[in-house]
Amino acid sequence: MLREAVARLRDGRWLILAIALALLAGAVAIAGRIARDQAAGDLRDGAMAALPLAAGTLTGEIEKQRLVPLVLARDDAVRDALRRAGKVEETALDAKLRAIGSDASASAIYVIDTAGIAISASNAGQPDSFVGIDYNFRHYFQEAMANGAASQYGLGTISGRPGLYLASRVDDGGKPLGVVVLKVELGGVEASWRSSGFLVFVTDERGVVLATSQPDWRFRALAPLSAQDTALAHERLQLNDAAFEPLPMERGGGDGLTTIDGSGRPRQFVEVVQDLPGAVPGWRLWLLTPADAALSSAANTARLTTLMGLLLMGLLAYVLTRRRRARRLRQEALARMNAELESRVSTRTAELTSSNAALAGEIAERENAEAKVRRLRDDLAQANRLSILGQIAAGVAHEINQPVAAIRTYAENAGRFIESGRAETASGNLTSIVSMTERIGAITGTLRTFARRPGLAASPLPVREAIDGALSLLSGRIRDSGVTIVKPHGSPSPSVMASRIRLEQILVNLLQNALDAMKDRPDPRIEIELAERGDRVLISVRDNGPGLGPEAAANLFMPFQTTKEKGLGLGLVISQEIAQELGGTLRHDPGHAGGASFTLDLRRIE
């Protein structure tokens, strides 16, 4: 599928390339053609410009000498000689003719009598002298005798050289005496034509070449002559054996040029032609200029120029297209990058927003949890306070009930003793009552101490006082349970920075737990130890109860972890928190054998 599309695309590209090449070739060919036509036109203009000069050279040469026989026909010396016709040698006339001929640069001037015999000639006395030659057969003689004047192009009978014969009849009072003839040889004209660089020739009315810059073309015909024309030409030119072969020239091709194929290599010429009105009737002058080099050079230049121009334009178009395409691709890439960047930014923003929201949620959750923990802690503290209060209240009730009942009994008995007049015994009872109220006062005093609000400002406190306070608070239970309390020895007591009630609260908790653990144990015993390590004070409470299993030890300071039927599992939690509040710690000592041991670690002050 894809390959097919690519192939089609490639095909399309090749097709476009082929069309472009065809158009290029066409344009180059047309440019060559136009340049060729234009060059041909230029050549034709050049030839047209050269034509009058070529014609003038010929007509000038002829006209210059045309008058000579006319004038001589009226010359008395000529007449006299003709009258004497052949009886004497005309040496004087011969000399005259030679002189005139030389002035007029004629090739020969001669005088013919009525019988056609030359009686005098400019070349008399020379080997090729015309004198005595019979010219009766010549057309120019016969025509001049008949019409007064004649001209004829032909070959000389003696010299064999071509020339134009101009003849004038010599009259004597209406009676013809003979004919004066002047032969113009056109060799000079032909030489001047040749040197002009053009191919120039003259044809007669039948198209037979006469004077020519190309000597081997003489007496050849423009086109094959008909039998009648051939006969007429033979007769007119008096060339009986001439074949009048057609020239190797093909005229009026498709491009208006003339092709000459003389030596097997056809050459092209631009041809112009004109009549020669002043010269001999029926003569036409042809001028041909070689065109091959000029035409092909012009065409090649034009082709090359066009090719270069078109290639340059193509290159320019290609470069511009490439640049435009590159710019478009760059813009597209930029747009793509922008879009990607934007999408990345928006994705990242979304991610950040969601993680922000998550964070905010987490923070809120945490705050919630913290608030919950705070609430819980407050609740726990309150519960603990209530619990301790309850226990203390029960302890107090127990402690006070007994003396109050005893006071009542003492008071009732004292009343009876007084009624019976035993005042002394009654007084003893009253003394006992006083001592019992003292006992009650001590109990309420301790209670007052405990009832002070927690969180009161800490102050330097000797640890021993706090231990005594706690033991005093629990004295009823201790006495009832029969436990042995071993208090720390030595003095003075180290001091810590603490609120007395808070510290007692911890110790009461620890002692109560120890008492609880040893409820049904024989020989229960609690040891309270006091040690100092550096700036620390360590207060340990140890019992010889069952101790703690590994699981219980792991969950010790967790709220609501209790093994007691009516326990809350808050005592140790609160105690630990108070310890921390006082800048210390409360920990279980797992290494203690034969019971449980807890140590309160506080900072000592001096």
Ligand code: ADP
């Ligand atoms: P409560 O006394 O209400 O149970 P506490 O936090 O004071 O709460 O004590 C938690 C638990 O730790 C007790 O239930 C008990 O199982 C255990 N425990 C505390 N002290 C001792 C001790 N001295 N000997 C054995 N177990 C103890």
